[in-house]
Amino acid sequence: MNTSERLIQSTRELLWERGYVGTSPKAILERAGAGQGSMYHHFKGKPDLALTAIRRTAEEMRATAEGVLGGPGTPYERIEAYLRRERDVLRGCPVGRLTMDPDVIASDELRAPVDETLDWLRERIAGIVEEGKEQGGFAPDLDGEEVAAAVVATVQGGYVLARASGSPAAFDAGVRGLLSLLGSRTA
């Protein structure tokens, strides 16, 4: 892996672990095994490198989600598969956690990939719910966008509960709770 790529990967890891405000160029360089000069040769500065890293992470998360949501099964099963997919729960969501970062929220450019990713996810799930309504799997009075927002929020909030308690149990409980409500609205 070349230096530029190592810088991006190190930044992705640190943004996930410590957020934007908590990540210093120095820490990135140490992890990447590079000197100051390399970073400022390949990138304009910390925001530029972070933007590249965030875009990469966002792309990857989208691909992972699509792998489950676009898989086989009924609409309910695909949403269940998304909710139950294996996660490193205590690490939190590498995209969602950035919404708690003041510098990310203050910058339209840094916030954009976060917004686009979560928006895409909600739309994707909303479409699946609508599909389920047509097929008769989901109750026709459900609103796809609303249920999708609840699904994504349960995941994002599940990370919060898990990290607060230091255990993935609360995440899993929330998922089971939502599925128990959703499952009863299926045929």
Added chain:
Amino acid sequence: MNTSERLIQSTRELLWERGYVGTSPKAILERAGAGQGSMYHHFKGKPDLALTAIRRTAEEMRATAEGVLGGPGTPYERIEAYLRRERDVLRGCPVGRLTMDPDVIASDELRAPVDETLDWLRERIAGIVEEGKEQGGFAPDLDGEEVAAAVVATVQGGYVLARASGSPAAFDAGVRGLLSLLGSRTA
């Protein structure tokens, strides 16, 4: 308000806006209109002041939630009131946001009030769900703890969606989505 109290209030505001890592003693002092000496006279340092501030915020959040959850109405109505209660959605949750702060998670002492508050909230709501099951308002196959986790997660995750998009709409959609699922399980 005395200096000690001003320091606590300023810290509470900054922790909400910028988190622990993003809040410097200097910023606290400027907002409180105090000098360095005052802070180190009243508190041992940044972690000590932050702990005091977090405990205060946690207490207040608990009281606010109890005001709604302990109010009148059926179990469903009280949970609905909690979910729909007025919030400054784009500011996020002053307690939940701390779970994304690496230094808070790394310190058992700083994490404790966060954990206790969210845990209390889940237990409180779980009890209301169980109450609803006994009264026949909620379907008997529901698990109180699981539904409670889904309720709290929807709120915490709703903040994430709202902040990502820069609009409270996604929070409201998630709440409506969850209520539409929960409402159909009531008598």
Added chain:
DNA sequence: GTCTATATGACGATAGAC
């Protein structure tokens, strides 16, 4: 391209005057 050296200011804390 990558490195080290350097600059400027911020971070978190201490010392000691008043």
Added chain:
DNA sequence: GTCTATCGTCATATAGAC
């Protein structure tokens, strides 16, 4: 109790050698 002065370190970036 509150203030200013000072400290050693880190954050972010630039300069310029190799």
